[in-house]
Amino acid sequence: MSDARRPQRLHIGLFGRRNAGKSSLCNALCGQDAALVSPVPGTTTDPVEKVMELAPLGPVVLLDTPGLDDAGELGAQRVARSLRTLEEVDVALVVLEDSLWGPPEARLAAALQAADVPFGVVCNCRDAAAEQAARRLGPETFALPASIPLAVCRLDGTSTPAGALDEVRELLVRLRPQEEEPPLLRDLLPPRGRLLLVCPQDGSAPKGRLIMPQVQAIRDALDGHALCLVVTDEECGAALESLREAPQLIVCDSQVIAPVAATAPPEIPLTTFSVLMARLKGDLPLLARGAAALHSLRPGDTVLIQEACSHHPQEDDIGRVKIPRLLARLAGGELDCRLLAGRHWQDYDAIQQARVVVHCGGCTLSRRQMTRRLVTARRARLSMTNYGMAISLAQGVLERVLSPFPDALAAYREARLDQSARQRHA
Ligand code: SF4
Structure with missing residues (x-):
């Protein structure tokens, strides 16, 4: 549907x-x-x-x-x-x-x-x-x-x-629950703020349409009366050169974060659709803490890769190929990556055997549905993060993409300090 x-x-x-x-x-x-x-x-x-x-x-x-x-x-x-x-x-x-x-x-x-x-x-x-x-x-x-x-x-x-x-x-x-969803991005910009959205349209993009986080970002930008420019990653550099004033925020797809971060001057706030979705759907600081746990993965560890919907696997599929490859590089050897896909998250055996859960953006889940997954992971004492944050971490730019969200950045840094302290005492 x-x-x-x-x-x-x-x-x-x-x-x-x-x-x-x-x-x-x-x-x-x-x-x-x-x-x-x-x-x-x-x-x-x-x-x-x-x-x-x-x-x-x-x-x-x-x-x-x-x-x-x-x-x-x-x-x-x-x-x-x-x-x-x-x-x-x-x-x-x-x-x-x-x-x-x-x-x-x-x-x-x-x-x-x-x-x-x-x-x-x-x-x-x-x-x-x-x-x-x-x-x-x-x-x-x-x-x-x-x-x-x-x-x-x-x-x-x-x-x-x-x-x-x-x-x-x-x-x-x-x-009916009274809780309102937070905005996706409009609170990150001043009135008529300049926003650049970088939306790659490569082979993994759906034919003839934009993916849901991109559509939601454009709609939220319009609701917030932002001055919004939407380009592919190939036009990102040209877009920056063409603007008289620099954007006040750049949001890009996680899969192109490395080239966009290299192109966009460091003083321009930069984040990803994944980070925005993590904030919208649940608990960004918790997922940022979960990302820190990826640093402590060792070869052979079990990682649960969770997708909230089923889709036909593509060549170089993000959940099946790219994320396992990036995590293996981080861990210094092959991991035992297990993928679960679907609307239900009831395979508690798989959850309990994992050291970390790396979840997709969950664009088809409601905030409540995603929050339940976070609660389940927390009860199982499992660290959980999402695809986009795992990619940004593996590319060495996670702190930059969390910078627009000081509480999430602080949570990530605190988790890293805790890890260092644990390693010193081990
Ligand atoms: S629910 Fe997850 S796997 Fe499905 S399209 Fe959205 S982000 Fe991708």
Whole structure:
């Protein structure tokens, strides 16, 4: 799916037992038959996604999941898939048939609380008597904290009584996280600041379009009223010569950081799309600290290379070839580099065996999804950094590309000092 704004959409997970009305709720919210509805339990066998505008929330992705009470070997796999969706959602609705709450819902509530996902309970009532009964309930009925909000609706699977969804919408508004994403780059420039973006269009660039971080950077520059010039790496020198006044910021693709850093005078602030994405998506100082750990790699160490989406491997692929080659050079010998690709990050064995995780830019992940990965790495006491920072470090320019972000630069330097102290005491 090509939806450049997808990571910014609110991801709403619909969870519950088979036939609780999750798919009916999904269809009613989006006003379409996005999910197959039938009286046969277990009709939803894989999570179904619906990308839409949901007033008054704005752009959202609805994720309708298989039933949590599915049975048998295949059923257990479906339940596992449902629970894996927890990684992806910003908020969740636990859908009940009438007000039927039992062990599957209690387990789900515990998993949602452990994953720090805000959630509410929706009683999907089959008739007026059940609706009246549900309205008399409170969260304490389900042994949930009083802060867990509750909504009641009545859906018959094919039509939606007028106003039946108002409570669900209100509930979602209450659940929506209030945290705003930081800007991508506009805060780094004064009003009408001069910005040079260097976007190589080589064989690895997608045909006929720009990659998402480049599109986002141009949009953020326009939102910030920057004076933005976009060139390829081949025109970088000519662009600098042609400008009457030097740019106040240069942002380039990590793969051309070495020639751009050599071309751009040292007094011009320079960074990479990777560094900007790391700040936007999660915790730049943490990833900068993680980059320092690359200095301590030794031949044979295990490095987990993680990509957040699957793509056809290219010749000289960044995750499969370039990063392992650069890291091997840093370590002074071959490493055991293992690549995991995909939207889910559940291979904890691989995570725990690694010394360092080198993650892609995660352009298809939301800030919350990337933050969860950072938390997982931290819990496993693993250093984590990203492709761009690993490349900049290997090219000897990491401090320069972190310079526009003093807290990240300080974190990297502090981690290097800690390393030196440890080596002295070893
Ligand atoms: S591998 Fe990562 S950075 Fe590359 S396109 Fe996929 S999500 Fe984006």
